[in-house]
Amino acid sequence: MGKMKRMRQKLHIAAAKSKDKDKSNMNSNNNVADQPMEDAQFKLPIDPTALGARGENLFKDVKISSLDLTPQKLPDLDARSTITSKTFRGQNLTKKEKQKMRRDAWMAKMDAITSAKNKAKEKKKKQQTPIVGDMTEMEEALPTLELLMKKPSQAGAKRDHKEKERPIPKEKKRKKQIDHKEKERPIPKEKKRKKQMHDDISLFHRVLEHPLFKEDASNVIKTHLKNKIQMEKEMETS
Template identity: 50%
Template sequence: MGKMKRMRQKLHTAAVKSKKDKSTTIKDDEEMMEDTSLMPPPPAPSIGENFFQNVNIPALALLAQKLPDFDASSAVTSKTFKGHNLKKKDKQKIRHEVWMSKVDKLQTVKKKEKERKRKQKTPIVGDLTPIEDALPTLELLMKKSTGETTKRFFIFLHRENQEKPRPIPQEKKRKKQLLEDITLFHKIVQHPLFKENASGTIKEHLKHKLEMEQEEDRLALKKEKNEMLRKM
């Protein structure tokens, strides 16, 4: 037997509108239609107009908005997947892969340490003559070490004997140096070689200057070495 249905009745009947109210509503609707028809339509946007001409977004703001990649992060949390539409199984898989990579790293470190300790305990068995022939003798090492130590000692003495420059020179010296630099600059600018080829002249001058300084240092070191040997 089918389900019986009955129509739902309204509790309150609608109020009966008078003829005057109907006429006023129709007139109001007609006036509204006339007003809307008289209003001009809104201006259509031009095709060539640039909507983003006044927009200025700095590059730092774009970098700050960049979401962190879960592959680069060391720990995977709930914030890691924010913004990524991933399924629950995919998230679990990523967490499992990160955890397994950490476990693998720990295992490799432990294996390396175990292998190192095992190699330290195992004695070397075999012919060691090729290794002995390849290594330098004790006399050769002593000669090299004495030569290097004496050279370092003379360099140290040379540096100690030199006058240590002040961090800030005196005002008279600074003024004197400034005047000398200005006169030298004017002389260089007025020189004919500088006028012909400025870069080549400067390179050549610097080359000669470096060679002279190296030669002076070598001679001073040699002189101090001879003096020390005489005293000994």
């Protein structure tokens, strides 16, 4: 229950609007001044509980739906850029806990900045370096040259072994060395390439001037291809 206060009394007299009112006010004021203060009757405020009996439910007719109420929004500390003293208002936290929360938020922000910088550096490095696939799995799957050389047929291996045991003359050795050196060179020399080109051109001119080619060129080409394929097959089988 609130405090019971006395009604404020106006001690100052309002300004008169007309002469008649001024006279009546003057008379009333004189009468009030003549009366002692003890005889003055002060009006006390009405007690609010006097109208109804105590213990009654004042909110029995009040109906509030839950849809009209707005949901309470809690402070999102993670989404905020700064944490101030107002953030912790209403939470019973100690000074150390508040400092820790501020430090955690600052460290999270710094980690995000550093991670973004590192990602940018890695992206720049990847753009500068050429794209090279991982060839280790393919290298492991493919056999090496040593394994291929070690797996010839048994007959071929015996023949090679016998040829090694036989004495080889000097002329054959020299020819083998020359052939070996020529095979090792992937691109022939310019002199050899020019010679081959001139030979091919001369052969082409001779073919064009041949009478059989002039009569039926397509038939001649077909027979030549057949003979060539047959010769290659015979060389493979032998």
